[in-house]
Amino acid sequence: MRIRAERDDLADVLTRASRAVGTRSPLPILQGVLIDVAGGRLTVTGTDNEITVRTYLEVEVTEEGKAVIPAKLTAEAVHKLPPGAVTIESNGTEVEITGSGPRFKLREMAVDDYPKIADSDVTDAVTVDGGSLIKALSQVGVAASGDDARPTLTGVLFEEHEESLRLVATDSYRLAVRDVPGVVAQSSKLVPYRALRELGRTVGSGSMKVALGDREAAFITNAGRLTVRIIDSTFPNYRQLLPEGHSNRLVVDKAAILEAVGRAALVAEDHIPVRLAMHSGGVELSVIRQEVGEAVEHLEGEYSGEDLTIAFNTRYLTDGINAVDDDKIVIDTSDPLKPGLIHGAESMDFRYLLMPVRL
Numbered sequence: 001m002r003i004r005a006e007r008d009d010l011a012d013v014l015t016r017a018s019r020a021v022g023t024r025s026p027l028p029i030l031q032g033v034l035i036d037v038a039g040g041r042l043t044v045t046g047t048d049n050e051i052t053v054r055t056y057l058e059v060e061v062t063e064e065g066k067a068v069i070p071a072k073l074t075a076e077a078v079h080k081l082p083p084g085a086v087t088i089e090s091n092g093t094e095v096e097i098t099g100s101g102p103r104f105k106l107r108e109m110a111v112d113d114y115p116k117i118a119d120s121d122v123t124d125a126v127t128v129d130g131g132s133l134i135k136a137l138s139q140v141g142v143a144a145s146g147d148d149a150r151p152t153l154t155g156v157l158f159e160e161h162e163e164s165l166r167l168v169a170t171d172s173y174r175l176a177v178r179d180v181p182g183v184v185a186q187s188s189k190l191v192p193y194r195a196l197r198e199l200g201r202t203v204g205s206g207s208m209k210v211a212l213g214d215r216e217a218a219f220i221t222n223a224g225r226l227t228v229r230i231i232d233s234t235f236p237n238y239r240q241l242l243p244e245g246h247s248n249r250l251v252v253d254k255a256a257i258l259e260a261v262g263r264a265a266l267v268a269e270d271h272i273p274v275r276l277a278m279h280s281g282g283v284e285l286s287v288i289r290q291e292v293g294e295a296v297e298h299l300e301g302e303y304s305g306e307d308l309t310i311a312f313n314t315r316y317l318t319d320g321i322n323a324v325d326d327d328k329i330v331i332d333t334s335d336p337l338k339p340g341l342i343h344g345a346e347s348m349d350f351r352y353l354l355m356p357v358r359l
Contacts, residue, residue: 001037001065001090005057007081007099010088013044013055014075016202016224021071022048029113032068035088037061045117046071051195052117053202055224068109069095077104120218120227122211128165128183130208130221134200135325136167136178137193139350142319144193145171152233156196158212159188168238169193174316175238175339175353176323190235191217195228202226241353243341246332248305250278251345254329258321260285260297265314267295273311273357278303278333287314310336311357320352 017033025031025048034045042057067090074097078086081099089096090108097104137156145153157168165183169176189212199205204223211218212230219226264274264287277284282301288294310333321329326344333340336359342352 001035001067002062002087003037003042003089004060004062004085004087005042007078007083007086009057010042010059010086011075011079013042013057013224014071014078017044017046017053017055018071018075019198019202020046020048020051020053020226025049029068029109029115031071032109032114033071033074034066034068034111034114035090036066037064039064047115047117049115050192050229051198052227053198053224054227055202056222065090066111067092067095068111068114069106070109074106077106117227119225120211120213120216122209122218122220124186125209125211125218125220126183126186128180128208128210130199130203131205132180133183133208133210134205136180136350137196137199139323139325140167140169140176140178141193141197142169142323143171143174143176143352144169147171151231152190152235154192154194155190155231155233155235156193157188157190157235157238158185158217160185168235170236170238172236173313173355174320175241176320177238177242177351177353179349181349186212189217190231190233192228192231195226199226241339242351243332243334243339243353246305246334246341248278248303248308248333250276250283250301250303250331250333251328252283252299252301252331254321254324254327256299257283257285257329258318260299261314261318261321263297264295265318267292268314272314273359274314274317275309275311275359276331277307277309278305278331279307305333308333308336309359310340311359312340312354313357316354320354323352324350 036043042059044055084100086099165180165185167178203221209220268287275286286296320342328345339353
């Protein structure tokens with residue numbers, strides 16, 4: 001196998017495929033990427049047996065073939081070469097990487113030991129705008145759990161809702177829901193968020209095909225393909241958590257409340273919440289920490305309802321406000337002990353339900 005291509009293009013496809021390679025895999029072969037040269041195209045595959053990323057590049061081919069080479073080391077070696085053309089050549093035991101003088105020789109791994117990965121069936125795939133989907137996933141992803149002991153809560157639910165795609169995530173403390181108009185889900189599937197947050201960095205954000213199969217979800221662009229194993233579990237019945245309505249509503253500038261919560265967080269710790277005392281003039285934010293001191297700040301805003309004080313975890317509150325794509329945010333509440341609902345003043349496509357902290 002022997003190819004030639006521009007350094008930056010090679011570094012890009014190798015780096016993107018390497019994002020699927022597990023850093024702690026007990027199988028040495030999974031520390032490598034499979035490079036397959038055929039028909040004038042280089043295909044690079046990286047996998048940890050849960051997530052698989054394939055990337056593509058048109059290259060100058062002298063000899064076709066396959067090789068498995070160390071993922072991170074190869075990507076870094078190509079990146080460190082001088083700008084210009086780079087040659088990669090394999091002889092079955094070593095791969096030689098040469099570019100404008102410098103040269104690396106890396107030991108190959110056995111191609112036969114690499115997992116046989118077949119491409120998923122994408123016959124029923126729907127086409128979406130990749131950039132819009134990635135943004136929507138980042139909005140709900142803040143509520144996905146990072147605790148692998150509760151795998152159900154580490155995923156994002158894809159489902160159809162009123163002829164739109166609905167994305168849902170929860171870690172049991174907060175719930176994020178994002179409706180994506182114009183896209184209809186083929187079925188209801190739970191997809192690991194740790195794979196979804198890699199979409200933009202692996203297969204890009206152009207026109208994207210999405211296929212939700214029985215066992216795998218596939219996301220395909222011209223730049224590559226990401227495949228991930230579906231979480232075989234029943235997602236919580238989130239619909240019963242979404243309130244019919246609220247008696248109190250605060251409308252406030254997004255940037256202003258983000259800055260105010262950030263200042264309050266300087267005094268708070270994870271276990272100390274920020275209090276929001278809402279009244280006709282707006283909202284007063286305060287944090288009291290006995291051994292350090294306190295922070296108090298008033299923000300102008302529009303408020304309707306009875307005066308109410310509710311407390312939230314500062315990080316969870318910041319995550320929800322940040323995820324709203326609007327200049328003004330709405331915080332709907334009904335009781336200091338019931339969840340508050342955060343959304344944009346102009347749109348309800350994204351909603352973030354947050355459990356309060358008992359004072």
